Amino acid sequence: MKIGIPKAFLYYRYRELWQTFFQEIGCEIVTSQDTNRAMLLAGTKDSIDESCLPAKIYLGHVRSLIDGCDHIFVPRFENFGKNDVMCDRFMGLHDIVRNVYPEASLIGFDLASTEHKSQWQAYLGLGKTLGKGAIEVLLALRRARLAQEAADQKRQRQQNELFRQQGVKILLAAQPYLIHDPYVGGPLTAMIREQGAIPLYSDHCCRRQCRKRALEICGNLYWIMNKESVGAIAMHRHQVDGIILLAAYPCGSDALVNELVLRKVKDVPVIQIILDEQQSESGLATRVESFIDILKERKRVSA
Amino acid sequence: MSKQKQKGREVPGIQGGKEQVFSFPHMGDYHVPIARLLENMFPSGRVLVPPPITKQTIALGSRYSPDFICAPFKFNVGNYIEALAKGANVLIQTGLGCRFGYFGEVQEQILRDLGYEFQFFSLARENARLKNAYQGFRQLGCPHSPAKFLFYVLIAAESIRIMDHFAFIMRERAGFAQRPGSFEYLYGCMLEELRQVSSIKELLAIRRQYNEAFGKVEMRQTQHLLRVGIVGELYTLMEPYSNLFIEKELARHNIMVSRRMSAAFLLFGKNSRKSLKDTGKYMRYWPGANATDSVAQSRYYGKLGYDGIIHMKSYGCTPEINAMPALHNVGKDYNIPILYLSFDGQTNETGVLTRLEAFVDMLEMRRKTFEEDGLSGRGHRFYFDKGSRS
Structure with a gap:
C-alpha cells in the first residue's frame, strides 16, 4: 500500500x-x-x-x-x-x-x-x-x-555546538514549516550563510524547555507551536546577536505573538520578515544584508 | 491560571481611592445589557460606554494594531483608546474560540506602550467560567455574594435573549413595514427600557409588551419575496458598523434577512456537537470558533429554499476560511448562490454596495426565471423562521 x-x-x-x-x-x-x-x-x-x-x-x-x-x-x-x-x-x-x-x-x-x-x-x-x-x-x-526523539536530540546537539562558535549568530524564530521549507525559508538561510553569519533554528532547541520558558515573554500564550518559537527566544536571547521573526502572510497566531515579542524583547535586535507568495528575492536580500551589517557593526563596537 | 490569579492579587481593587471607571469594547447594541451588568456589579464605580464607532475609531485602532490582524482587534483598540481618553481606568475584555482568546494580552501591551494607566481585566478562556469570573470580579471590588452575582448575570443573560429575539424578528420584517422604520423605532424603545431594568418581573413585562407591539405593526403584502440568509464570523455579523450596515441595505431592497448568529445563540443556542452533525458530509471535524455554525446554517437555508446566502467575515479569519471550501460545495449542491464578503478597517463602502446590488439583481432575475419555467415550488410562502432558540 x-x-x-x-x-x-x-x-x-x-x-x-x-x-x-x-x-x-x-x-x-x-x-x-x-x-x-x-x-x-x-x-x-x-x-x-x-x-x-x-x-x-x-x-x-x-x-x-x-x-x-x-x-x-x-x-x-x-x-x-x-x-x-x-x-x-x-x-x-x-x-x-x-x-x-x-x-x-x-x-x-x-x-x-x-x-x-x-x-x-x-x-x-x-x-x-x-x-x-x-x-x-x-x-x-x-x-x-x-526514532523521532533520537533525531530531535541529534539536531539539538548540533545546534548547541553552533552556539559555542565564534561569529555573528542569528536566531530564526518561526514555525518549522517556514524555516525548513526549501522554497520559503531556504533562500533566507542561504542568504544568512552567504553573509558569513550562522543561522540557528528555534525548533532545534529543546521543545519541552521552550514551552516552559515562553511564558516569560508571553504570559498566557496557548499555541504550542508559538510557545516553542518564543521559548527559544527566551532561552537563547543572550547567546545570539540578533533575532529574525519569520511570519507567513496572513498567519493568525504569528500576527499577535510576534507583535508582543517585538514590543517586549528590547535587549536584542529583532526584525520581523513577512513572507508571501509574491516574494521577490532582492527585497528580502536587502533587508537581511542591512540587518547583518548592523549586527556586525554592533559586535565590533562592543568588542 | 494560577499565575493569573497572582497577577490579579498584586493589583488591589481600588487604586489610591480613585473612582473606578469601567469600559469595554463595542459590539452592536450589546453595550446596553453589559453596561447594566457592570453598574449592578460595581455600585461604587462608574460605567463609561465608549463613544459610538466612527471612522476616527477605526483609524486609531488600525494605527496601533499589528499588520495582518483581523478587524475586530482594530475596532477594540480604537474603542479602548477613545474610552481611555474620556477617563476610563478599568478595561474589560473577553476571549474565547480562535485567536480572540489572545487579544487581551496584546491589547494591554499596546495600550501600556501608548502610555495609558489603567487596570486590564481579561475574561479570556479559563477566566470566562462563572466561578473564575466571580473571583475576578471580587478582586476588582464587586461587593456581592455569589447568589447576588448570579442574579445579576441572569438578568443580563435574559436581557440579551430578549434583545436578540426581537432583533431577529426586526431583521426579517424591517423591509416590509407599512411605515418604514417602525420596527427600528420599537427596538430602540425596548433598548431604552432594558437599560433601566432591575428585576426578572420587569424583563417578562418587557417581553410581553413588545411581543404585542411587534405583532401590531402593519405589514405590506408582497408578491415576490426574496429571502437571504446571513452567516459568518460573529463580530462582523453583530457589529453593524463593521459590515457597513449591510442588513439595513438589504431591508431597503425589500429583502427578508435571516441571521441566526447572535450573542444569545452563542450563549444559549450553541451546541457544537449538534452543529457539527448538521453540517452533514461537508465537515467531519470542528474547524475552530463558529465555522461549523456557518456551514450548518448555510445548509439549513439551502434546505428551506432561501434565494441566497451572504457570508461575511473579517479579513484573515482562520476558522471561516477553513469552512469556505465546504461552503462552496454547499452552494453547489443546494443550488444556492453565496456572496462572500470580507471586511477590514479600510473597506470601501461603494465597492461593497455595488457588489450587493449586483447580487440582489441576480437573485431577482433568478427568481423570475424560476417562475417563468414553473419551477417556483421553492419558498413561496411568507415564512417566518423563529430559529430554534433565538
Whole structure:
C-alpha cells in the first residue's frame, strides 16, 4: 500500500515519526517533492485567496500526490492539552483537503488530548483504518517515537555546538514549516550563510524547555507551536546577536505573538520578515544584508 | 491560571481611592445589557460606554494594531483608546474560540506602550467560567455574594435573549413595514427600557409588551419575496458598523434577512456537537470558533429554499476560511448562490454596495426565471423562521 505524505506543514516536525511508523506497519511511503513554483501556483489556484501561504503550499503538495499513491495522509491536530493548542488551520486542514479534492482518498487521525484522543489513541485509529492490529501499531508507534526523539536530540546537539562558535549568530524564530521549507525559508538561510553569519533554528532547541520558558515573554500564550518559537527566544536571547521573526502572510497566531515579542524583547535586535507568495528575492536580500551589517557593526563596537 | 490569579492579587481593587471607571469594547447594541451588568456589579464605580464607532475609531485602532490582524482587534483598540481618553481606568475584555482568546494580552501591551494607566481585566478562556469570573470580579471590588452575582448575570443573560429575539424578528420584517422604520423605532424603545431594568418581573413585562407591539405593526403584502440568509464570523455579523450596515441595505431592497448568529445563540443556542452533525458530509471535524455554525446554517437555508446566502467575515479569519471550501460545495449542491464578503478597517463602502446590488439583481432575475419555467415550488410562502432558540 502506498501512502502519500505531503512535504509541508507538520512534516517538518514529525518527519522521522511518520516515516518510521508507516515503514514499521509495512506501508510504502511516497513523499511529495520539495516545494517549487509550480506547486505553489497550483495550491494558490485551489485555495481560498485569504488563506495563509503554508496552507496554499500544502494544497499544492496534496495535488501533486493525488495520482501517485493509494491514500494521502492528512492528519488533524487540535491540542496536546488544555494550554497547548494548535492553530485553527490544523483543525480544519482535513476538511479543507476533503472539500477541495473530493477525488482524493484521505487517511488521517484526530489528535485532541482534551477530548481523550491522545497520540497513541490517534495512531491506533489510523492503524485500524489501514487494517493493522493493535499490538503491531503500538510497537510501530513506540519505535517511531524513539526514532523521532533520537533525531530531535541529534539536531539539538548540533545546534548547541553552533552556539559555542565564534561569529555573528542569528536566531530564526518561526514555525518549522517556514524555516525548513526549501522554497520559503531556504533562500533566507542561504542568504544568512552567504553573509558569513550562522543561522540557528528555534525548533532545534529543546521543545519541552521552550514551552516552559515562553511564558516569560508571553504570559498566557496557548499555541504550542508559538510557545516553542518564543521559548527559544527566551532561552537563547543572550547567546545570539540578533533575532529574525519569520511570519507567513496572513498567519493568525504569528500576527499577535510576534507583535508582543517585538514590543517586549528590547535587549536584542529583532526584525520581523513577512513572507508571501509574491516574494521577490532582492527585497528580502536587502533587508537581511542591512540587518547583518548592523549586527556586525554592533559586535565590533562592543568588542 | 494560577499565575493569573497572582497577577490579579498584586493589583488591589481600588487604586489610591480613585473612582473606578469601567469600559469595554463595542459590539452592536450589546453595550446596553453589559453596561447594566457592570453598574449592578460595581455600585461604587462608574460605567463609561465608549463613544459610538466612527471612522476616527477605526483609524486609531488600525494605527496601533499589528499588520495582518483581523478587524475586530482594530475596532477594540480604537474603542479602548477613545474610552481611555474620556477617563476610563478599568478595561474589560473577553476571549474565547480562535485567536480572540489572545487579544487581551496584546491589547494591554499596546495600550501600556501608548502610555495609558489603567487596570486590564481579561475574561479570556479559563477566566470566562462563572466561578473564575466571580473571583475576578471580587478582586476588582464587586461587593456581592455569589447568589447576588448570579442574579445579576441572569438578568443580563435574559436581557440579551430578549434583545436578540426581537432583533431577529426586526431583521426579517424591517423591509416590509407599512411605515418604514417602525420596527427600528420599537427596538430602540425596548433598548431604552432594558437599560433601566432591575428585576426578572420587569424583563417578562418587557417581553410581553413588545411581543404585542411587534405583532401590531402593519405589514405590506408582497408578491415576490426574496429571502437571504446571513452567516459568518460573529463580530462582523453583530457589529453593524463593521459590515457597513449591510442588513439595513438589504431591508431597503425589500429583502427578508435571516441571521441566526447572535450573542444569545452563542450563549444559549450553541451546541457544537449538534452543529457539527448538521453540517452533514461537508465537515467531519470542528474547524475552530463558529465555522461549523456557518456551514450548518448555510445548509439549513439551502434546505428551506432561501434565494441566497451572504457570508461575511473579517479579513484573515482562520476558522471561516477553513469552512469556505465546504461552503462552496454547499452552494453547489443546494443550488444556492453565496456572496462572500470580507471586511477590514479600510473597506470601501461603494465597492461593497455595488457588489450587493449586483447580487440582489441576480437573485431577482433568478427568481423570475424560476417562475417563468414553473419551477417556483421553492419558498413561496411568507415564512417566518423563529430559529430554534433565538
